[in-house]
Ligand code: SF4
């Protein structure tokens with residue numbers, strides 16, 4: 001950490017409020033949102049900022065999430081900096097517009113306060129929502145803490161609007177676990193964020209009546225394919241930009257951000273891969289095991305889209321056994337999404353490590369360090385027996 | 401794909417295209433020959449046509465050719481065969497004919 005780093009004001013904030021605070025400081029042109037638990041506090045708090053005249057934002061209380069993202073898309077096409085937030089079913093209702101936002105290369109920022117899908121009815125945390133939309137062309141960042149939720153939102157603006165990228169960014173934070181719990185968050189001075197965020201200079205704008213262009217023309221067999229191709233290009237350019245901005249943010253705040261984050265991993269024999277709030281529990285488990293002489297480590301994925309394959313393999317190769325923990329109930333594949341990415345990345349680089357996959361914490365179920373220690377014990381067993389079956393496992397399920 | 405099906409506009413590669421599928425040059429639809437879409441061809445019986453201009457007014461592609469205030473025919477580069485002109489013609493002097501039939505008669509294909 002640099003010595004002359006900026007000290008922000010330490011505030012006790014729930015994750016949702018930390019995000020709302022970041023949005024207030026960004027002072028976007030447009031926020032269109034529909035309240036839904038556990039994201040409600042973001043919208044509620046932000047609408048208070050609007051009512052109290054603390055922002056210049058045009059706030060649209062729309063009739064649905066489909067409308068929320070549609071309004072953001074319209075605003076972004078008009079050259080506005082547009083932000084929104086949602087979760088679970090709200091994200092599902094946005095589905096069609098997710099793809100339009102990304103293929104129109106609109107730098108919209110959306111916080112997703114992860115919530116499980118019904119049924120049974122549940123408002124608590126699973127990552128089904130964001131993970132389900134992983135291929136919609138959005139960049140996806142996951143926060144471990146309230147601080148990271150705040151920091152990710154600030155960085156997302158710069159990432160999304162970077163001329164090499166121009167993609168929407170989804171900033172994910174675990175519903176309730178981060179969204180509704182208080183933690184100290186270092187909030188930057190308003191003027192620092194103002195300078196950090198700068199002004200958005202759209203490359204085309206609907207409101208630029210001196211240079212009219214046609215938006216949304218139909219595209220059939222002749223051009224659709226060619227018009228999709230640049231989206232891959234933008235995604236491929238994203239890792240460098242995310243790293244550069246994470247570095248620049250570090251220089252301002254002392255908090256440096258990367259694509260992945262390692263914890264006591266270098267000399268580890270066994271490792272857990274995780275994203276989101278559960279990273280905290282894994283850190284505690286790693287510390288406990290290290291005290292007992294077990295070489296445990298963690299790899300946290302901060303960025304899931306684009307998937308940082310190179311960094312993941314680099315960090316994990318040579319480990320004797322690796323468990324990938326995922327908070328999703330996805331059906332039909334051999335394993336869950338992160339596992340599939342990691343396994344593919346390994347295979348394509350000719351790296352072979354024993355991998356297992358756990359689904360955990362569905363519908364908000366707590367996952368505590370003791371359980372993670374159990375995962376590490378399973379990994380140690382694998383290093384001794386060489387047997388990985390079953391590959392797909394359930395953590396914290398009453399399995400009877 | 402044959403040139404006829406593609407229209408005459410030279411096809412650009414993805415690196416040459418503006419972001420977002422935007423069309424940034426105004427009026428370039430003239431380069432996009434929608435006539436390639438046509439399955440039915442409007443044939444106007446000009447002997448019975450009093451040049452009321454309904455077809456000209458309703459045609460969504462501006463494909464009715466008018467010279468000196470007289471309808472003289474259909475611009476087949478753009479006519480996509482929607483049949484609106486035939487429906488709107490108050491004298492019902494426009495007949496929609498299968499392209500395949502026209503081709504047989506005229507040996508176009
Ligand atoms: S068929 Fe349709 S496109 Fe062709 S001339 Fe008639 S109205 Fe115009």
Ligand code: SF4
Pocket residue numbers: 444448449450451452453454455456471488489490491492493494
């Ligand atoms: S609508 Fe019919 S009658 Fe009128 S100008 Fe066209 S072809 Fe002639």
